Amino acid sequence: MNLEQFSQYACERVNRYLDQSLSTYTPAKALHEAMRYSLFNGGKRVRPMLTYAVAELFSAANELTDASAAAVESIHAYSLIHDDLPAMDDDNLRRGKPTCHIQYDEATAILAGDALQTFAFELLSQPKFNQASVQLSLIQTLQSASGRHGMVTGQMIDLSNVNKAMSLQDLELMHRHKTGAIIKAAVKMGAQSVGVDDEEVYRSLDAYASAIGLAFQVQDDIIDITSDTQTLGKTQFSDEDANKPTYPKLLGLDGAKVLAKQLHDEAVAQVTPFGAKSVPLVELANYIIARNH
Template sequence: MTAIDHGVTFSDWMQATQAGVESALDQFLPSADTVPHKLHAAMRYALLGGGKRVRPLLVFAAGELFDADPDTVSRAAGALEMIHVYSLVHDDMPCMDDDALRRGKPTVHIAYDEATALLVGDALQSQAFTLLAEGAAIPPARQMAMLRLLAQASGSSGMCGGQAIDLDSVGLPLTLAQLEQMHQLKTGALLRAAVVLGALASKDLEPGEMAALNAYARAVGLAFQVVDDVLDATADSATLGKTAGKDAAANKPTYVSILGLEPSQALAEQLRCDAHAALAPFGDKARRLRELADLVVQRKA
């Protein structure tokens, strides 16, 4: 990685990074011509050709902050996106959120079948750890730390734990603190992992650096969910690429249902400012992370 080129706009940087991530993911996955054909085709259907790639973008932005090894950053970004997409595939299944639309196309259990969707999620999770365990040009102890972080962010103390709380909270009057705790696990854990993985691709972090990145990731993670709740209440399915209004229809607690629409929008803006403030120790090298915080809050889908 090289220092920030101020002649490259955020939009150009983002598009180039997204294109690079798409190409890398294509290479990181087994070919659809490889046995078992159906499973590999379904994995590729789930992972390729869609999504904002916010988590990989965060990995690359954090890697750029510390001039990380490009191949290690690419592997970390790919592994994290595989975990994220596996969670979406399972989340869309009838036993969970039961949705028919994801990233503007039929969900995996609709395009294929429920058993295949279950296996796609399982296989993407395994592929993620295989990818991160192989070929990284970093010391073994730091590679182990990255694997441990990804596992913890994915499991019962992270994403899966948050999803479990989410399922158990349908119809319940959660407090704002309880809602925040749920989303710090369900959404925030993987977003924090994205930032820290990108940094660990370069170096062992000093306590002050870790504290600053954690504060940034916490703000961005909560902002992402607040904006998701706002968009679920205000945007249409065509814009979102997934079924709009699902949370209200399922009687799920959201920031909008607890705070109201305008206070939720104000909270998202405050979290954006908090994310910027957390990056102050890094100066201009954290430019891309700041711009990603803006993207998370100001996005329309």
């Protein structure tokens, strides 16, 4: 399977699982609609791809892999809704479509984000799996990446550094929390979902995830200044305009490209020892530094 095929496979699989899992009745129709609007907005599903690709290093992905991929994507979707709010990044456009608070309203967007966070823990705690210890490990991994130890702290560091000079070290600290933690969780949960219990494997996977997570962010900063608004599906120079610290600002455009390539190579070195099944993970690393949107 090449990356395009793998991407299609992972997208279809996680979308089907999300769709089925969300279909239960709720008496607040607009809440459900806003949750769906943000979950199914044409996202690339990079995190679910990672979860499936890692699981399949070891065995066939199972329903706990589906729940893990879906839970990670729900956390990601909630974070985008809240990040886009007027009090945060104040973005009107996301993947070429109105952001949740523009399509609905601010209150609905706040609540849809809140409910999507809970939904992630709903997915992982479903009684039908009857695998309490694996499920609890998955929940530990996800919560630790999502809240004060991970993503929310990253967003807080980000917001408090707008218009401030930021060192390379601080920028990395911010990204490792804001986006890196969830990418690491997506990778780890892939292995946890199929019962991997080998510390050395987890160390390699963690190093892979850590490197591609940062590479993803460096590339994001690069394409913010090299791609136009139409290609991006969001406003070009949005980071530049918000006066946010970026890798190209600190390292120059070429320096940022060199860093992205180094991180890519580190990532690839961690997973090639897993053999032929590592191809999607290698191709994902290639994609991350080659993409222009």
